[in-house]
Amino acid sequence: MLDVKLIREKPEEVRANLARRHDPAKIELLDHVIATDKEWRELTGRVNELRRRRNEISSEIGRVIKSGGDASSLKEEASSIPSQLKELESEMSNADERLRDGLMRLPNMLHESVPYGEDDHDNVEIRRWGKKPEFSFEPKSHAEITEALGISDFERAAKTAGAGFYYLRNEFALLDHAVQRYAIDFLLKRGYALIEPPFMLRRAAYEGVTDLADFESVMYKVENEDLYLIATSEHSVGSMLMNETVLAEDLPIKVCGISPCFRREIGQHGRYTKGLFRVHQFHKIEQFIFSKPEDSWELHEELQRNSELLYEGLGLHYRVVNVCTGDMGSIASKKYDIECWMADGEFRETGSNSNCTDYQARRLNVKYRLKEGAAPEGFVHTLNNTAIATSRTMVALIEQYQQEDGTIRVPDALQPYMNGMKVIDGSLNPLHF
RNA sequence: GCAGGGGUAGCCAAGUGGACUACGGCGCCAGUCUUGAAAACUGGUUCCCACCCGGGACCAUGGGUUCGAAUCCCAUUCCCUGCGCCA
Numbered sequence: 001m002l003d004v005k006l007i008r009e010k011p012e013e014v015r016a017n018l019a020r021r022h023d024p025a026k027i028e029l030l031d032h033v034i035a036t037d038k039e040w041r042e043l044t045g046r047v048n049e050l051r052r053r054r055n056e057i058s059s060e061i062g063r064v065i066k067s068g069g070d071a072s073s074l075k076e077e078a079s080s081i082p083s084q085l086k087e088l089e090s091e092m093s094n095a096d097e098r099l100r101d102g103l104m105r106l107p108n109m110l111h112e113s114v115p116y117g118e119d120d121h122d123n124v125e126i127r128r129w130g131k132k133p134e135f136s137f138e139p140k141s142h143a144e145i146t147e148a149l150g151i152s153d154f155e156r157a158a159k160t161a162g163a164g165f166y167y168l169r170n171e172f173a174l175l176d177h178a179v180q181r182y183a184i185d186f187l188l189k190r191g192y193a194l195i196e197p198p199f200m201l202r203r204a205a206y207e208g209v210t211d212l213a214d215f216e217s218v219m220y221k222v223e224n225e226d227l228y229l230i231a232t233s234e235h236s237v238g239s240m241l242m243n244e245t246v247l248a249e250d251l252p253i254k255v256c257g258i259s260p261c262f263r264r265e266i267g268q269h270g271r272y273t274k275g276l277f278r279v280h281q282f283h284k285i286e287q288f289i290f291s292k293p294e295d296s297w298e299l300h301e302e303l304q305r306n307s308e309l310l311y312e313g314l315g316l317h318y319r320v321v322n323v324c325t326g327d328m329g330s331i332a333s334k335k336y337d338i339e340c341w342m343a344d345g346e347f348r349e350t351g352s353n354s355n356c357t358d359y360q361a362r363r364l365n366v367k368y369r370l371k372e373g374a375a376p377e378g379f380v381h382t383l384n385n386t387a388i389a390t391s392r393t394m395v396a397l398i399e400q401y402q403q404e405d406g407t408i409r410v411p412d413a414l415q416p417y418m419n420g421m422k423v424i425d426g427s428l429n430p431l432h433f
Numbered sequence: 434g435c436a437g438g439g440g441u442a443g444c445c446a447a448g449u450g451g452a453c454u455a456c457g458g459c460g461c462c463a464g465u466c467u468u469g470a471a472a473a474c475u476g477g478u479u480c481c482c483a484c485c486c487g488g489g490a491c492c493a494u495g496g497g498u499u500c501g502a503a504u505c506c507c508a509u510u511c512c513c514u515g516c517g518c519c520a
Contacts, residue, residue, distance in 0.1 A: 044482055048489040055489090058501040062451030071500085078500035245443070373443050373460035375478055 001103050001362045004037060017109050020325040022118050026107060033102040040095040047088050054081045104212055107330030108359040111297075114334050117324025123337070124324065129308065130317035132341060133400045139343040142398040143275030146172055148406055149426035154275065164265065164273070164280040169431060171424040175397070175410075176283060176390045178417035179314075183285040183388040184256060186310055192256040192287065197236035199259055200227040205239035208364035211330045217266040233257030234384040237288045238360055245367040245376050252291040252299060256387065259284065275395065277348065282391035289383040292368065293358065296381035300355040303385040304336055307351055310387060313413045316396050317341040318350070333357045338386075340396035350393055351386030 007014055011034060018026045057078040064071040115124045133139070146152035151172035157165035168176055188194060206219070206228055220229040230236050237257040246253070261284045272278060287306060291299050304320070311318050323335040332354035339347035361367070361379040368380050401409045408424040415422060 041482065044489080048482070051490085052488060054500075059451070061500055065451070075500050081500075247443095369443070369461090371443095371461060373478090374462070375443085 001359060002106055002109065003358075003362065004033075004099070004103060007033060008037065014109070018107070020110055020114075020116055021107070021328065022326040029102060029106055033099065033106060036095060036099045036102055040092065040099050043088065043092040043095055047085070047092050050081065050085050050088060054078065054085065057081070104207065104363070105330075107328075108333050108357060110325055110328060111334040111355070113322070114328065115322055115324045118326040120324075120327045122324040123321040123327055125319050125321050126336075127308075128319040129312060130315065130341075132317055135402075135404075137404045139399060139402060141275060141343055142395045145398055145402055145406060145408065146275075149408075149424065150430055151424070151426055152276075161280075164278070166276060166279060170428045171418075171421070171426065172394075174418055174421075174428070175394055175414070175424070178414045179388050179390055179393055179397070180258065180283055180285055181417045182313070182414055183310055184258065186313070187256040187285070187287065187306070187387060190254075190306065192254045194256050194258065195233075195237055195240075196258050197230075197233050197240065199230055199236070199262075200225075201230055201236055201239060202226050203228065205242055205364075206235060208242055209235045209238045209331075209360055218263050220262050220264055229262035230259060231263050232261045232284055232384075233259035233286045234288055237286070238382055238384070239364055241290065241366045241380075242364045243366075245369050246290065246380065247372060248292060248368050248370045248377065251368060251380065252289050252295060255286075255288040257286040257288055259286075261389070272348065276391045277342075277395050279391055282389055284389045285387040287383075287385045287387050290361075290366065290380045291383065293378065293381050296355050296357060296383060300334065300353065300383055303383060304353050307338055307353060307385055307387065311338065311340070314393075314397065314411050315413075316393075316400060318396075319347050323352075331356050331359055333359065340392070341400060342396060343399035343402070348392070348395075350396055351389060353385035354383065356382045356384070 002014065007030070011030070015027065015030055018030055057074060061071045061074050061078065064074065115122065117123065143152065143154065147154070149171075151169045153167040153169065154165075157167050184194060200222060203226055206215075210218075210231075214231070215228075218231050221227070222229070234257065236259070237255050260281055262281050265278060265280060276282075287303050289296075289299050289303065308318075308320070318338050318340045321337050321339060323332075323337055328335060334355050336353040337349050338351040338353070340350045342348050358379040358381055360382045366380050366382075367376040367378060369376050397411065398408050401411065403409060403423075407426075410418055410421050410424060421428075
């Protein structure tokens with residue numbers, strides 16, 4: 001959420017920033033917010049004036065009664081106020097609700113280093129690591145490879161849960177855990193606190209961390225409960241400090257969040273949906289940081305280095321793109337995506353690194369103070385970055401490490417987490433169906 | 434799930450319809466004093482509107498009763514204790 005004062009004081013700055021997004025609806029929304037804010041302030045003034053009168057008369061009544069006098073004429077004068085007040089207050093809270101709703105839908109201010117562009121084609125590649133894998137044979141997709149090895153079963157998952165689900169078997173399930181432990185150990189060594197958070201959140205917490213439109217297209221809701229399955233541990237880790245004021249000396253708070261992630265992925269059918277690339281559930285090791293405002297841009301780069309080192313440790317060929325203005329979601333101020341090379345020759349997103357500045361913190365009301373006992377200094381900044389999303393990382397691993405005989409080489413860094421296994425060949429406790 | 438007790442500012446804590454402008458203490462900020470610091474004293478400490486005076490809101494959250502609610506009523510939520518259930 002943006003600071004409404006920024007919108008009041010520098011509306012042209014906000015408008016110019018919004019214009020970079022190629023989304024005229026957001027400009028209209030800004031105008032709506034400005035008008036609603038004006039309306040709200042006017043109503044607030046009238047309500048406060050009426051309340052002042054009521055308070056005056058009421059305390060006068062109190063004084064008269066205490067001194068044994070007759071307050072009935074004063075009471076009569078006061079009796080008309082509550083109904084007037086109630087009407088004005090309901091107008092005011094209506095305006096307040098519309099203002100808040102508008103503010104919750106206005107996106108974050110984009111950082112000046114975000115490249116201008118219309119959609120993901122305009123994202124700017126800033127780095128490429130490793131070599132494109134060379135094969136003496138026609139490389140296959142991870143779905144083909146793993147089904148042939150008997151370690152994945154997408155068909156039966158479609159039968160029992162629908163498209164976008166999977167049964168991972170034996171080496172594949174082990175690989176899922178191996179990449180998680182690999183990422184966890186990497187972050188533990190760097191001082192990140194390990195947190196396994198709630199896998200469901202209430203709406204009030206959720207609204208603080210996510211774009212409201214996501215509720216329609218992304219979130220699974222639990223029936224008859226005010227609970228939503230989390231789409232990433234970013235959401236439950238981020239909302240952990242909701243309505244709290246932390247000490248500056250405790251910042252930055254660096255967290256390694258681990259959780260399953262659940263996503264409906266409405267409207268994504270047909271977009272590279274075969275196999276494990278786009279699924280309704282996966283595991284993710286997430287990096288999350290609460291920081292002082294002045295530190296967030298440096299920490300954004302630290303998070304980026306962490307992700308790249310993780311992929312380099314796995315020997316995966318990847319590139320980094322600076323996400324352009326037209327491809328940016330509403331929460332982040334700046335975002336880097338990491339894209340790994342896949343067997344069809346394309347680089348596809350496997351992770352995403354965002355500096356959300358104070359946008360989430362203002363929604364969640366997470367502040368910091370300089371000393372114990374001091375008044376709050378301001379809102380913290382929040383950052384989040386994928387460490388490893390198991391599904392997509394495994395797609396890249398399997399497709400880049402596939403061998404001509406249909407087996408998959410296990411990267412050195414993962415072998416300790418795979419009980420020393422060097423090659424995945426489907427021989428671990430095979431299932432004959 | 435049932436029964437009882439509770440939630441007051443950064444922390445502790447008083448307050449059961451009008452003296453609440455929420456007592457008091459600790460912490461924190463500023464000033465006075467001091468070579469400097471401590472102590473002492475004075476003012477301040479959350480949010481909103483106006484920002485010059487000032488006004489409004491906030492006692493877990495949301496409603497209600499009343500001229501007036503931290504205080505009374507209802508719902509929700511969280512914590513504690515006991516019982517029940519349970520991996």
